[in-house]
Amino acid sequence: DAGITQSPRHKVTETGTPVTLRCHQTENHRYMYWYRQDPGHGLRLIHYSYGVKDTDKGEVSDGYSVSRSKTEDFLLTLESATSSQTSVYFCAISEDRGIFRTDTQYFGPGTRLTVL
């Protein structure tokens, strides 16, 4: 299994509070991703990073920000949590892709976030 950990694994918080989720990898992969998984929607990309300090938005980025100050850590922050952000959040990593873009993504165990 790829060395990916997520913390915390479970969190309950209140509406309006900031929340930060952490993804840590030991694989030295260049690319890191944050997804959320919701019933009926599958997995949707929130933000991704293609290097230290290099990030871009995904499909559902509103209300989220990210930071990557070193290769191994990718942080997801909910600036002011809302009930619609109750979800399971997954981090993923992938290797630097060449012209053929063949690399698969490896997923962490997930963080279950409940916003009351």
Add this chain to the structure above:
Amino acid sequence: KQEVTQIPAALSVPEGENLVLNCSFTDSAIYNLQWFRQDPGKGLTSLLLIQSSQREQTSGRLNASLDKSSGRSTLYIAASQPGDSATYLCAVTHNTDKLIFGTGTRLQVFP
């Protein structure tokens, strides 16, 4: 906008059956297609990756095919076992490097 659909949403079969899971996508301009497995409460595990230039990939009892022109992929599981019970997800890498997922097929294999 690329959309990925998986049919059926759920499937229940007796042990030993051969089965096929289907995945379709609306835009054939993909770089690759991947099949993942997800166990309840767990993350995703990559099963097979098919590059856009390939027709199929095999791993053990699993065989995935890709027909890019028709926007379809199938995952064939031979001689199913109770341990195969999980949700199977397909995802395509479209005109960017981002994966677009289907909503999955929940498979139950009973003894």
